[in-house]
Amino acid sequence: MTDTERFARAGVPERPSLDGLEDTWSRRWQEEGTYAFDRSKDRADVYAIDTPPPTVSGELHMGHVFSYTHTDTVARFQRMRGKTVFYPMGWDDNGLPTERRVQNVFGVRCDPALPYDSAWTPPVRPISAEARKHPVSISRRNFVELCASLTAEDEQAFEALWRRLGLSVDWSLTYTTIGEAARAASQRAFLRNLRRGEAYTADAPTLWDVGFRTAVAQAELEDRERPGAYHRLVFHGPGGDVPIDTTRPELLPACVALVCHPDDDRYRHLVGGTVTTPLFGVEVPVHAHPLAAPDKGTGIAMVCTFGDLTDVTWWRELQLDTRVVIGRDGRLLPGGLDHEAYAPLAGLTVNAARKEIVRLLTESGEMTGEPRPITHPVKFYENGESPLEIVATRQWYVRNGGRDARLRDELLDRGRELNWVPGHMRHRYEHWVGGLTGDWLISRQRFFGVPVPVWYRLDNAGEPDYDNPLTPDESALPIDPSSECPPGYVEVHRGRAGGFIADPDVMDTWATSSLTPQIVGGWMRDEDLFARVFPMDLRPQGQEIIRTWLFSSVVRSHLEHGVLPWRDTVLSGWILDPDRKKMSKSKGNVVTPIALLEQHGSDAVRYWAASGRPGTDLAFDPGQIKVGRRLATKILNASKFVLGLGAAGALREPVTEPLDRAMLTALSAVVRTATDALDGYDHTGALTTAETFFWTFCDDYIELVKERAYGDGPAAVSARAALATALETQLRLFAPFLPYATEEAWSWWRYGSVHRAPWPTVHELPADGDPALLRLAGDALSQVRRAKSERRLSMKAEVPLAEALGPADVLDRLALVEGDLRAAAHIAKLDRLPDRTPDLVIACAF
Secondary structure, eight states: OOHHHHSOOOOOOSSOOSTTHHHHHHHHHHHHTTTOOOTTSOGGGEEEBOOOOOBOSSOOOHHHHHHHHHHHHHHHHHHHTTOEEEOOOEEBOOSHHHHHHHHHHHOEEEOTTSOOOTTOOOOOSSOOHHHHHSOEEEOHHHHHHHHHHHHHHHHHHHHHHHHHHTOOOOGGGOEETTSHHHHHHHHHHHHHHHHTTSEEEEEEEEEEETTTTEEOOGGGEEEEEEEEEEEEEEEEETTEEEEEEESOGGGGGGEEEEEEOTTOTTTGGGTTSEEEOTTTOOEEEEEEOTTSOTTSTTSEEEEETTSSHHHHHHHHHTTOOOOOOBOTTSBBOTTSSSSTTTGGGTTOBHHHHHHHHHHHHHHHTOEEEEEEEEEEEEEEETTOSSBOEEEEEEEEEEOOSSSOHHHHHHHHHHHHHSEEESGGGHHHHHHHHHTOOSOEEOEESOSSSOBOOOEEEBOTTSOBOTTSOBOOOGGGOSOOTTTSOOTTOOGGGBTSTTSEEEOOOEEOHHHHHTTHHHHHHTTTTOHHHHHHHSSEEEEEEEGGGIIIIIHHHHHHHHHHHSSOSEEEEEEEOOEEOTTSOBOOTTTTOOOOSHHHHHHHOHHHHHHHHHTSOTTOOEEOOHHHHHHHHHHHHHHHHHHHHHHHTTGGGGTTSOOOSHHHHHHHHHHHHHHHHHHHHHHTTOHHHHHHHHHHHHHHIIIIIIHHHHHHHTSOSHHHHHHHHHHHHHHHHHHHHHTTTOHHHHHHHHHTTSSSOGGGSOOOOGGGSOSSSOHHHHHHHHHHHHHHHHHHHHTTOOTTOOBSEEEEEEOHHHHHHHHTTHHHHHHHHTBSOEEEEETSSSSOEEEEEO
């Protein structure tokens, strides 16, 4: 069925209105498949977008509206350029944000040791604050089911909002990052990484969030300024006391060495010897290392396993002992140190242990002076609430160039192949890749995620063989090792000596999201589709996740396919509040879009979003939304007026009059400029160009020619034909930005959908007109209007006599439009007086 057959013309309504257009047209677009992807097209005719799957853990906000509108503008433009647009939508529904939302909404916590309860039902919402403080423990399977049900609700709400906003998504392509296709793709990629030696497991110091009780990757860290204090502890050396400044005295039981700079004469005599720790009397070695800072504190530092990432470096490079005292729950471990002074510390939180150990050191006289308050950066998980600790755990990693110079260089080369918009964003990518200190930690000790698809054999003593994991065949994916058995085993072998155990972890959410092009493109599931869409054309995303989503996607595609996953990437700026501060949920200054969409309409909100260029921050401005509504309303009203002049019937008639051809040639330049801007992802430049011309068209050109257009004869036909051509062209120019108003106006007189109409080209418009003639006529009309306004006269008031003064050549050109000017300005007589003034002057006599 063609567009012409699908949409019959609606006719011009008596009172055009923006109200209700979203319901009417979003339903019509879905019913008619206006935005459906055509799978029959070759790759050269496809424009594929790797759409960001928003995290389903609350409400969408204006930042989402901002960036997703930009992507939709690209999709609509490419569709009108003749491409079949592959434009899916996904929901990122696995991972910590979803788990935390479920915990808060239902007042539950997951306990994997509990059995599944098929009769368990969640509490009625909303729960009380008391219930939230005392969560109910449920089994892992119950918890996962609860996560799935809540995200399904959120996804429905998200989809409704996106439809209202007018995203031209093909909703049949929707996916979730916890869905079967995503789990299979994620596990398949992992198994192939493992087979090629790109994935590996290691027992090593790991950044750990004690609140979520999970490992955290380098890309998920953020520094937060926190108050602290320097405490001066006294170690005991062979030649006297050695003062040490530390902000973490609670880690004294984990001290395994002291470190000074090789060139520091103050401590050179200690290097190679030992000292004893205060309070516990543990003998520890003294080493020299270039990372020690002579000007920091006393110039010599204690190395604890583990206080921070520098401790890890020293521990690894100096091959120090390991003495872990902080457990995964953030409390000091029982038996962390074999000393009677340590026993009262076991089980205490870090903060409580700090207070207690300071008290003990003060009593023993081994802490001198008072603590000196400071403010310093402390590492947090970006979604966490407690400072990170470093604990020794077994985790899964994927090589990302952090420990492989050759791979790092290859990934830097990939970044140079990618077309960055704006271009300076590439430097953020290169800074991140060049600063990696380790491989990508992908395992998480959580529940609602894609399971790591491996098992481990248990030897006769019941110890797991981590070096030779058992893996499933790819044809069996997706699998859950906690409920399925490896080949050759049955359930009775689980957990028994000689049997097997499942890897208990899930993969980091980015380990799945990094494969969105493969997931939605049908990798190893629909190879015909995959060949038509991969590598994709565009990755739009936020600048803050270059280091996570963008980089991890490049890593996975490079390792698996040896190519970039897309050709272009367009990065969004931030949305700022009126005080120019970044909007964020943590600051409580976010604005949710639904009320604005209901009050002003989707086109108005989209107009505001389009006023922000890629990579540039944009302040939230309700006034700009009102400007957008005014523009959308004017499009309806101007369309009604033009069609009321009979323009529709003259669409393909000849345009003969100089002013008409001048207007259309000026419009041709607008088409060229807007097209070039959209080709370069400059939607703001394209909209500004189209809007500027539109107001000139409405305020000047229509007013100048409407009397002629009402008449008969070739000049009248020319005016109506020019009006029709200009209206048709401008509706198409505005269609990617204001889809509802343009579709509504288009439906009054054209068949099909404006969003399936071809993008306008300069070849449709005359190139021999003189755009300056339109400006000249508009200037003359403006001067007459101003004269009437200064005298407080109606714009319809007659001007008995007007004199046109100016250079002779200017007045000769003005003569070409004299009839239209006199009709529009209601001038009874116009005299031309050449060479009296250097510029055009219209003097009115009343």
